Amino acid sequence: MKVEACNPAPAWLTKEYLEAIFRRYKNDDGLHIKEIDIKPASAKGDNYLSVMTRLKIKFHLSSNTTECGSYIVKSTYEADVLSAKIIKGYDLYNTEMVMYDKILPKLSQLLCEIGDCTKIFANTIHVDYDNSAIILEDLAVFNFRTANRIECMNETETKLVLRNLAKTHAAAAVLNERMPGVLNRLKMGMHNRSTTGFAPYFEGMFEVCAKFAGDCATLGPYYRRKILQLKPRVMDYCRSVHEPPQSYFHTLLHGDLWTNNILLRYSAEGAEGAKQLEDAVLVDFQFSNWSTPAVDLHYFFNTSLPNELRIDRQDELVKHYYSVLANTLTKLKYEAPVPTLHDICVQMEAGRFYGNQGSLASTVIHQAVMINDKTDDAELKNLVGDDESASNFRATLYTNKRVQENIKRLLPYFDRKGLLDVPQ
Template sequence: MPEHELTEAIPTWLTAKYFEDFLKKYEKDENLKVISTKFTDVTGKGEHYASVMWRAALEVKSSKSPVPQKRSYVVKSVYEDPEKNSMFAMYGIYKREIEMYEKISVEIAKVLKSIGDNTQLFPEALHHDYEREVLVFEDLSLRGFRNVDRRLRLDLHQAKMVMEKLAKMHAATAKMEEKNPGMFAHYNQSIFNRSATAFVEFFLMHLEIFIEELATWEDYKQYAPKLRNLLKDFNERASQVFDPSKDFMNVLIHGDLWTNNIMFTFDDKNRATDLLFVDLQFSSWTSPVVDILYFAHNSLKEDLRQENIPELIQYYHTHLCTLLKKLDYKKKVPTLREMHVMLLEKGFMAFLAGVVMQPIMLVEDSTNADMDTLISESDAAKQFKRNLYRNPKTKTAVKYLLPFLDQRGLLD
């Protein structure tokens, strides 16, 4: 596995004793001893923004193995920098993710097992620290899991695998809420909402720069006035996307479903064989199509985005209906036609994912791709954002999306 240099200092509390204390409980071994620790970043710049992740290489002695063993874990923590941390903390994402791994993911697995489905959807979190807002995970790379290069995006086979497992997450949580109405009521803060607006300011800054760039694109200048007008009620439009549907089914969505939050295993021909979803910080209770639109417009290869989304929706819908029937779900299950109505109703998500967020996800030069640059208003930061929209892959995607969205009234 590639080693990445540390971009954030290791906090003073993250010591051998910290690991020792929870591993003794987890393994029920009071004789366990952590001899040494070594930390590296899990990923390079431009791969994750909302938290810090380190790979911890440990040497461990235990009752089972008095000879020191090498082990590897992944530690996910909040930023030590108060300014960065406060931006994300107002969304409650850290404690929400801990609850997702400690409780909700376990219940999802139980629901699926009740119909004989032993599918694993998420990695195991060995340690849940609510006080420091820290999670410690198994190191999935040891089982061969890795990300697809975010710049290459996913092929049709990989996308169908995502749709199949996503249907399982959605179906299980729909059944859970049917049995325990209101259990997800507190999952009401997504990336966009009316009470926390830190992200809105940052995305508006990006859009202002994009509109300036758009004015220089031949044959696309006519969209600039529409987008500038859209900025006036941007947060309300974006928040409505994440509002639970009044007329159709709701589920607990992943909430940040893109290439870097999906880890695959591959066979010797480099064909994907399994996947796990990671990063559950933005899970919220809303329409299932929000996940689908978000994923489709930031993670699919460009030709698939333009040609295969209806196929993927049908594939997802087939699996969802099959699962809900097995789970004896009593509420109304949306028809495929109703799914398409929902997709139009929540269609502004395509703009948010494809025009607002995707440029960051496709960044080529990741030298300055970090939270400091994204939230800064310096000249260098503005140039970085301008370059996002000059990326040929981004331009191709946006040039397809703008007329697509406009023809459906989603820019009005």
């Protein structure tokens, strides 16, 4: 068994442990594991909240045949006491285990009822509630890859992601009708009333942004003052968008929809060398919660898209999302009134202004992390900590030229929308 020392696999991930799981999964009591190769499945800057481990296993089956498989194990992050405590406060692992064990399979079944068996989620092999771990199929062997998180997504990729997000939102709304209360009990998410563990990260990023704005010739003290006025209010503003009026269309959110939580598959190159985008699978459901779809849309637009899409063509993208949402709700015989495009646009504007989580916070806070190109210190403790090391890391995020150009263009845009104003 080979293990990469830089990101050791959990101690409980043994041959005996895996044999018991795969005997059940493959319904073969005579299954034996002949070889295991264990390696890290992500690099620094790709994943802050979990340990990702890739397993390559050679099985000997009762039929006297040999079979090979590749799998991903998601397990708890325990390398740092502070980070582990904050993660526990958000109940991330329990949320994701329930999602992969109970909810995502039901959403897939609902879509199959209407003849739509599009692959939107990875198949679950096993959920281990005792060790807070999930074993999933490894989609890399099927040629799924993440897009370039630095370059962001192109139009074709964006529209396919929005299509599958809309199907997920529609199926979740219908599932909650058929099984009342099964989904709207999920209230945690990234912003909730139970914990403020991420406050140093959110407020710290606003402080870094304010400093950059103040030092920037094209922005200056005006924007520095406005961002600093928002800093102590950012947590409350972000919570507010997760608590929309009951009259809004509600559904189960992904909660952390950005480039690295989306796996894309392109076809093999054709005669002319062109590749066609075939699938987009959503992964990482640690922050799933019941709220307005505007949260997922704003977060995705402002963490994963270039400016020409998220600003210049956002209305077009929302309409594309809506057409799939409405069509899927209708096919699934959603009992409540299907929201109109105007309804969704109203929710988008409310989320943009009242919550600031929509456009402003996603841009100031999250995108700076997600397109970070200096990953030596890219660890959760340096996002959520309050020591010098954490402050230095957060400051480093704003040395990224892409972040700087985005902020220089977007702060005036947000100001014209009234998003930088503090209510009196």
